[in-house]
Amino acid sequence: MIEGFRLGIFSRGTTLWDGLDFAFGDAGAWFVTGQPSSGKTLLLSILRGARRPDAGDVVVSGESLYRGNAALALAWRASCGYVPEQTVADPRLTVGDLFLRSALAGSRVPESERKERTDRLLEMVDLQGASGWRVAELSLSERVRACLAAELLRGPKVLFCDGMVAGAGVPFWEMLWGLFRALAREGNTVVLAERRIPERWALAAGDPEPVGPFRVYRLPVQGRE
Amino acid sequence: MSERPSLWWIDWRLSRAPLVREAVGRFLVFCLLGVALLSLLLSGGASRFLADRYAITAVLRAEVPSAEAEGLARKVAALPPVRSAVYRDAEAAWKEFLRAYPGLDPLRGAGGNPLPGYIEIRIRPDRLTGADVDLVASALRSVPHVEQVLAGEEGLPRMLRAGRLASWAGWGVFGAFLAGFFLVARLQERARAVALAGDFAFLAERGVPAGRLALFRAAGAAISGFLLAAAGTATAGGALFLALRKFPFLEGGIGPPSDLLLPRTVAGAVLFCCVAALLSAAASLLGWRPAPSGRK
Numbered sequence: 001m002i003e004g005f006r007l008g009i010f011s012r013g014t015t016l017w018d019g020l021d022f023a024f025g026d027a028g029a030w031f032v033t034g035q036p037s038s039g040k041t042l043l044l045s046i047l048r049g050a051r052r053p054d055a056g057d058v059v060v061s062g063e064s065l066y067r068g069n070a071a072l073a074l075a076w077r078a079s080c081g082y083v084p085e086q087t088v089a090d091p092r093l094t095v096g097d098l099f100l101r102s103a104l105a106g107s108r109v110p111e112s113e114r115k116e117r118t119d120r121l122l123e124m125v126d127l128q129g130a131s132g133w134r135v136a137e138l139s140l141s142e143r144v145r146a147c148l149a150a151e152l153l154r155g156p157k158v159l160f161c162d163g164m165v166a167g168a169g170v171p172f173w174e175m176l177w178g179l180f181r182a183l184a185r186e187g188n189t190v191v192l193a194e195r196r197i198p199e200r201w202a203l204a205a206g207d208p209e210p211v212g213p214f215r216v217y218r219l220p221v222q223g224r225e
Numbered sequence: 226m227s228e229r230p231s232l233w234w235i236d237w238r239l240s241r242a243p244l245v246r247e248a249v250g251r252f253l254v255f256c257l258l259g260v261a262l263l264s265l266l267l268s269g270g271a272s273r274f275l276a277d278r279y280a281i282t283a284v285l286r287a288e289v290p291s292a293e294a295e296g297l298a299r300k301v302a303a304l305p306p307v308r309s310a311v312y313r314d315a316e317a318a319w320k321e322f323l324r325a326y327p328g329l330d331p332l333r334g335a336g337g338n339p340l341p342g343y344i345e346i347r348i349r350p351d352r353l354t355g356a357d358v359d360l361v362a363s364a365l366r367s368v369p370h371v372e373q374v375l376a377g378e379e380g381l382p383r384m385l386r387a388g389r390l391a392s393w394a395g396w397g398v399f400g401a402f403l404a405g406f407f408l409v410a411r412l413q414e415r416a417r418a419v420a421l422a423g424d425f426a427f428l429a430e431r432g433v434p435a436g437r438l439a440l441f442r443a444a445g446a447a448i449s450g451f452l453l454a455a456a457g458t459a460t461a462g463g464a465l466f467l468a469l470r471k472f473p474f475l476e477g478g479i480g481p482p483s484d485l486l487l488p489r490t491v492a493g494a495v496l497f498c499c500v501a502a503l504l505s506a507a508a509s510l511l512g513w514r515p516a517p518s519g520r521k
Binding site: 048050074075076077078079080082090093097100101104105107108 | 231
């Protein structure tokens, strides 16, 4: 369980939001929507333990991320996967490098196994044989999917995705929904931050919980609605 | 929560080609530094060169029998600072004189051989100091068979000072090259840290502490630095051994090839490898510190 208590951000000389409470249960796929510049990326950073909130605290499995043991916070970050909003990439960076980085951040995996898992994950996100492709030459959708596949290589317990659904594009929504359901059924937690939720997903999720400038949906993970 | 990732040889796993280039370059530098170090260790700076050219001559009295003179030479050779003590009788001295000054045979005409026998004493290169020369010279002067001791004491301090300066200059140049290696290594480490900053930021975002990363990189640099220095010094030693055997005249300045395996030389080489390891680790740590973001 990831809980945010009375979270507040007072940046740029103003209060972005304050006193927000969140609760993301385990083994679930959560969808947070918010307007542009509402602080979605910031919220994910706070939940991941990468940015201390100006007010409030985040508690994971009963342990405070920001007021507790620093080693626990590091271990939490190590157990998380993160697909950021896509920005410029180094011209030399290849898709294979993304997987190599991801593998280095996790526990040691033999190279042969890593390559085999890389191929399977790339196939899953419809990027067969993309290992040698340069990230800078990929489309936004391809970048998003490559980053997602690379994060999944480590098998993170919690996956945070920032603008990934919109970035991947409509043709891949079905695949992503299936993937999130599968991850949640295996006991993982997925937290997505987007400007808007696909209509079919919203219908399946039901009424969202309003939290400050955000709307929080819980996607159904058992079967298809 | 996941177990800790292994950070050993992380640079090697992230960026092999530049690392191989750097390793080859460092190996070559260590080869050159190894040749310089071993030459300095063997030669003792300028000591061997000077010791090869400096000798104390103990001129014996005319009536000293050869057997006693040889016994005295053996006793002198047993003194700690002495490398060799060779007795030359009057006949040998005369022949040497004629070789040096041909055409002076008539000098021997009426009175016979005018030259006395003598003992030529050479000092060990590592004991060529004013105190040791004094020790040998005063020991010889106290012997009744010795008429005169020619130790060049007037010019000796100047020669020793020049030798010391040459030795310091040699070690200074070696130190400057070592410092140059350190600066270049630091730049290389910094360039690599900048190039891999995106990867390091990625790892830091996923809970890998930056300090642990820096520590493992420095440890890896130290180990590779030690191994490269050991390989470079061993190669340099082999090359020097072959050169000394092929060109024996070099022995006069550097020393015999067998000295390469003296415990003192080996200890110096091991110390050099340890220093190379420390410098590599320090270059890694200093290069890491200011690394801004690199590839995203």
